[in-house]
Amino acid sequence: MKILAVVGSRRKKGNTSILMQEALKPFKMQDIETKLIFLDDYNINDCNGCEGCKETYKCVINDDMQKIYPEILESDAIILGSPAYFYNISANMKAFIDRCYCFEVFDNDDRSVWMGLNEALGGKYAAVIAVSEQEKEEDMGFTAEAMLKPLEALGYRVVSIVKALHLFKAGEALNNEKAMKAAKQAGTKLLKTLQLKERVKTQLSRDQL
Numbered sequence: 083m084k085i086l087a088v089v090g091s092r093r094k095k096g097n098t099s100i101l102m103q104e105a106l107k108p109f110k111m112q113d114i115e116t117k118l119i120f121l122d123d124y125n126i127n128d129c130n131g132c133e134g135c136k137e138t139y140k141c142v143i144n145d146d147m148q149k150i151y152p153e154i155l156e157s158d159a160i161i162l163g164s165p166a167y168f169y170n171i172s173a174n175m176k177a178f179i180d181r182c183y184c185f186e187v188f189d190n191d192d193r194s195v196w197m198g199l200n201e202a203l204g205g206k207y208a209a210v211i212a213v214s215e216q217e218k219e220e221d222m223g224f225t226a227e228a229m230l231k232p233l234e235a236l237g238y239r240v241v242s243i244v245k246a247l248h249l250f251k252a253g254e255a256l257n258n259e260k261a262m263k264a265a266k267q268a269g270t271k272l273l274k275t276l277q278l279k280e281r282v283k284t285q286l287s288r289d290q291l
């Protein structure tokens with residue numbers, strides 16, 4: 083089992099980073115492989131809509147996203163985290179998500195027929211963590227949804243959504259019990275979902291013998 087956590091804040095000691103690490107704790111406690119990446123450490127260009135990925139499901143843009151694609155494919159679950167930037171995700175999270183367009187599969191004649199590559203391969207699981215300064219959820223805008231909807235389109239079932247409000251200064255999340263608890267619970271739920279999947283798969287393969 084492998085979990086990939088993608089941080090869309092440039093603040094390495096910021097609130098998104100802290101909450102993402104908290105969400106990974108339940109996995110680490112069970113010695114499950116996790117990888118936390120900061121998008122800011124990678125040079126990721128915007129999707130240019132060239133459709134070069136159409137036949138192969140591989141993006142033709144030669145930049146650091148090529149280092150992240152194998153991580154996405156190898157992971158059993160993904161956690162996306164972003165601060166609210168003007169009611170939306172950060173620019174680097176948006177660029178990352180757009181570059182996952184290569185994992186979308188369309189019918190050749192009818193583009194209303196489509197699925198995420200993950201869906202074709204049996205489905206995967208995800209969680210999202212959105213962080214905002216303001217206290218009211220509406221002031222976070224569609225930060226969580228801007229990660230949730232693309233993940234669903236890419237064939238992930240999003241089992242946990244954390245909306246961590248009222249966090250401004252980098253590191254403040256550490257003192258926010260509610261947010262820390264919600265992040266850990268999100269990780270626990272994702273872990274339990276993956277364990278349930280394993281259990282069902284084992285049971286089915288045993289019953290077929």
Ligand SMILES: Cc1cc2nc3c(=O)[nH]c(=O)nc-3n(C[C@H](O)[C@H](O)[C@H](O)COP(=O)(O)O)c2cc1C
Nearest residue numbers: 091096097098165166167168169214215216249250
């Ligand atoms: C460019 C920018 C735009 C922001 N827009 C919002 C916003 O729309 N709503 C909000 O509640 N907070 C907003 N914030 C505050 C951040 O979401 C908040 O400080 C968050 O804790 C930052 O997360 P980080 O520590 O992981 O970087 C904005 C911050 C910046 C720098």
